[in-house]
Every structure is written in C-alpha cells, then in structure tokens.
Amino acid sequence: MMTPALTNLSIQPSHAAGSAREKFDDEQYALWRSLIESRIGMVLPDIQRGLFELRVGDRMRICDLSSASYYQYVQTSAVEWQRLVEDLVVHETAFFRHLPSFELLEQRLPLFKGVVHIWSVGCATGEETWSLAMLAEAHVTQGYSVMASDISDAALATAQVGRYSWRKSERIPLLYRQFCVALPESTQASVAHLFALTRQDWQVSDVLREHVFFHRLNLMDSGQVPFRRLQVIFCQNVLIYFRQFDRRDILDALVQRLEIGGLLVLGPGEMADWDHPAMMRIKHAGTLAYERIK
Numbered sequence: 192m193m194t195p196a197l198t199n200l201s202i203q204p205s206h207a208a209g210s211a212r213e214k215f216d217d218e219q220y221a222l223w224r225s226l227i228e229s230r231i232g233m234v235l236p237d238i239q240r241g242l243f244e245l246r247v248g249d250r251m252r253i254c255d256l257s258s259a260s261y262y263q264y265v266q267t268s269a270v271e272w273q274r275l276v277e278d279l280v281v282h283e284t285a286f287f288r289h290l291p292s293f294e295l296l297e298q299r300l301p302l303f304k305g306v307v308h309i310w311s312v313g314c315a316t317g318e319e320t321w322s323l324a325m326l327a328e329a330h331v332t333q334g335y336s337v338m339a340s341d342i343s344d345a346a347l348a349t350a351q352v353g354r355y356s357w358r359k360s361e362r363i364p365l366l367y368r369q370f371c372v373a374l375p376e377s378t379q380a381s382v383a384h385l386f387a388l389t390r391q392d393w394q395v396s397d398v399l400r401e402h403v404f405f406h407r408l409n410l411m412d413s414g415q416v417p418f419r420r421l422q423v424i425f426c427q428n429v430l431i432y433f434r435q436f437d438r439r440d441i442l443d444a445l446v447q448r449l450e451i452g453g454l455l456v457l458g459p460g461e462m463a464d465w466d467h468p469a470m471m472r473i474k475h476a477g478t479l480a481y482e483r484i485k
C-alpha cells in the first residue's frame with residue numbers, strides 16, 4: 192500500500208510549449224521505476240505516472256531519441272541523468288518548517304561542549320539549512336558549522352545564494368530575523384531580473400555564511416558521506432520518498448556519522464517505529480528525535 196507521503200510526491204508539470212506525454216507500457220514503466228529507485232532511492236508513485244511520462248517525453252524530444260534509446264542514454268550520460276533527476280525531485284520546504292524540532296534544538300544546542308557540527312540532509316533550496324545556522328548562531332558559544340547536502344544542483348545553487356522573498360521570512364521567529372538582511376532597492380531590482388519570477392527581498396546575513404557549506408550528495412551513496420563526528424543530523428521530509436529498507440540503511444549510515452551524545456532529528460513522518468541499539472529516543476512533544484548513546 193502506498194504511504195500518504197508518497198501520494199504527495201509532486202513531479203512538477205512541464206511548462207515547455209508543445210510537451211506531450213510519452214506513454215509507457217507497464218513493463219517499460221517498471222523499468223523506469225526500478226532505475227530511479229536504485230539510483231536515487233525515490234519511489235515513483237503510480238498516481239504520478241502521467242506526469243512522469245510527460246517529463247520523460249519532454250527530455251526524449253529535446254534529445255531527439257526514441258524511448259528505448261533515451262532509456263539507454265540516460266544511464267550513460269551523467270549530465271542527462273542529472274537533468275532528469277532535477278525534474279523528479281521535490282523541493283518543497285520552508286524556514287523553521289517543523290517548529291517542535293527547532294524548539295528541541297534551541298534547548299539542546301547550548302548544552303554541547305566545544306564546536307558544534309550540524310548536517311542538514313536534503314537541504315533543498317536552503318531554508319532548513321539557514322534556519323539551523325540562525326539557531327546555532329544564537330545558541331552555540333564555541334563555534335559551529337552547518338553542512339548541507341542535496342542531490343539537486345539547482346536547489347543547492349539557490350540555497351547557496353541565500354536570497355529569499357519577504358514572504359519566506361514570515362515563518363522566521365522574531366528572535367532570528369536579525370539574521371535576515373534586507374536587500375537595497377537597486378539590488379532587489381537586479382536580483383529580480385536574474386531570477387525572473389520571484390522578487391527577492393532579503394538575504395541571509397554574512398555572519399551565517401562563513402559557517403555554512405553546501406555539497407552535492409546522493410543519499411543512496413551514504414557510505415561516501417564526507418562528514419564525521421557530528422553533533423546534530425537534521426533529516427526531514429527526505430526519506431519519506433524512499434522504501435523502508437533504504438530508509439533503514441540510510442539511517443544506519445547517519446548514526447555512524449554522529450558523535451556519542453549527538454542528536455538525530457528526523458521529520459515526524461520520516462521513519463515510524465525505527466529503533467537502533469546505539470540510539471535513545473528523546474521525549475520532546477511532536478518530534479521524532481534520538482540521541483546517540485554508544
């Protein structure tokens with residue numbers, strides 16, 4: 192049975208003029224599903240099949256390839272594969288998206304001794320990452336870093352720029368708005384020109400920037416994660432698109448990256464009924480968080 196989270200997976204409808212759906216038979220679609228799942232973990236829900244066919248159809252036409260040829264090509268061309276991935280992944284996010292998780296960190300961050308290293312897993316366009324940096328800047332006394340990773344180059348590019356529309360700042364608690372720097376009128380105009388669709392009203396403060404590092408990382412290669420001995424791993428709304436067994440493998444890999452005493456803060460729907468011998472569940476209302484105890 193499909194989980195409710197999976198039915199929310201939204202492949203963006205194509206805006207390309209003249210786009211037409213490429214209809215796959217069940218066997219072809221199963222091949223595509225298993226290719227995508229094995230490479231990036233994402234399970235394509237049946238409800239999104241039509242949109243998926245539309246997206247692949249667009250790419251086939253742009254590459255001027257038949258269905259079978261495109262299926263082969265996408266597996267040999269890293270560039271084309273990345274283009275397809277960019278079309279499939281969901282970047283929905285917000286500043287301070289799951290408030291109880293951030294409240295938990297507000298309490299726990301000041302208790303760490305020494306420099307605090309945080310990993311924002313599946314950072315999308317950066318709202319989660321910069322929220323974590325704001326918290327750390329306000330509550331950590333002996334230095335911090337925030338590593339942020341995602342599979343999407345486009346999302347990472349936006350995250351790194353760290354400019355957002357005024358609407359996005361509304362979710363930021365007052366205490367942390369000191370880290371939002373309004374863009375001067377002239378800069379806004381040029382940024383609006385650059386990004387065409389959205390008027391960007393503010394950017395994250397330089398105070399935060401020197402602590403934040405972005406990396407492209409596929410969680411299905413979690414054995415190759417370059418981060419070690421972390422105090423906080425924040426993983427929300429990423430694993431919900433994966434199968435249970437992939438979620439387990441990834442969570443096991445995340446645990447290995449945590450220092451003893453470190454925190455794993457998952458989204459509430461990320462992995463129900465998960466336990467791990469090295470992890471103790473933290474009781475904090477509304478959260479799904481664990482502490483590494485050995």
Ligand SMILES: C[S@@+](CC[C@H](N)C(=O)[O-])C[C@H]1O[C@@H](n2cnc3c(N)ncnc32)[C@H](O)[C@@H]1O
Pocket residue numbers: 230231232233280281282283284285288312313314315316319340341342343346408409410411426427428429
């Ligand atoms: C819905 S967003 C969640 C963003 C943020 N964590 C939040 O909760 O607001 C999911 C992100 O996971 C990323 N993602 C999906 N599959 C991935 C994979 N295999 N490896 C790394 N990132 C992945 C997507 O590109 C997307 O930006």
